[in-house]
Amino acid sequence: MEKKGEQARALFMQGYNCSQSVAAAFCEEAGLDRDAMLRISVGLGGGMGRLREVCGAFSGMVLVLGMLYGDADPASKTVVYPIVQQLAEGFKAENGSIVCKELLGLAKPEGSPVPEPRTAGYYKKRPCAELVAQAADLLAEYIAANPPKQR
Secondary structure, three states: OOOHHHHHHHHHHOOOOHHHHHHHOOHHHHOOOHHHHHHHHHHHHHHHOOOOOEOHHHHHHHHHHHHHHOOOOHHHHHHHHHHHHHHHHHHHHHHOOOEHHHHHOOOOOOOOOOOOOOOHHHHHHOOHHHHHHHHHHHHHHHHHHOOOOOO
16 A cells, blocks of 8 residues: 555645645545545645745645544644644654745745746755655554544
């Protein structure tokens, strides 16, 4: 069976953004079809619409966590928030940050909402394919160790 990180990396290499790539790797677990997951997560790529804030790969993880461990009860945030913080620490331990511009080594966002074309040069200068793989594997490890309640 293909690891979640490999699935997320493959989605990124197909042109999906970082958030979409991580989130869509967990469609089955989250109970959403791929189209719905891709639409829900599209705006979170590039550190939220290329603002270069919270890493889209990490944001994709958070979306999946909400689907698996949260519910419609406002109190569920007391369950989900500690998990988010735990996984943020794990992501930071591997990568140094959960902030897109820091992960990319940018002093500030590029200033354009238009994504760069996906060329060989793009993939060479950006760590994003590796970040989505790491995020998906980190999330898969957490889920395996902490199975969500059946709904």
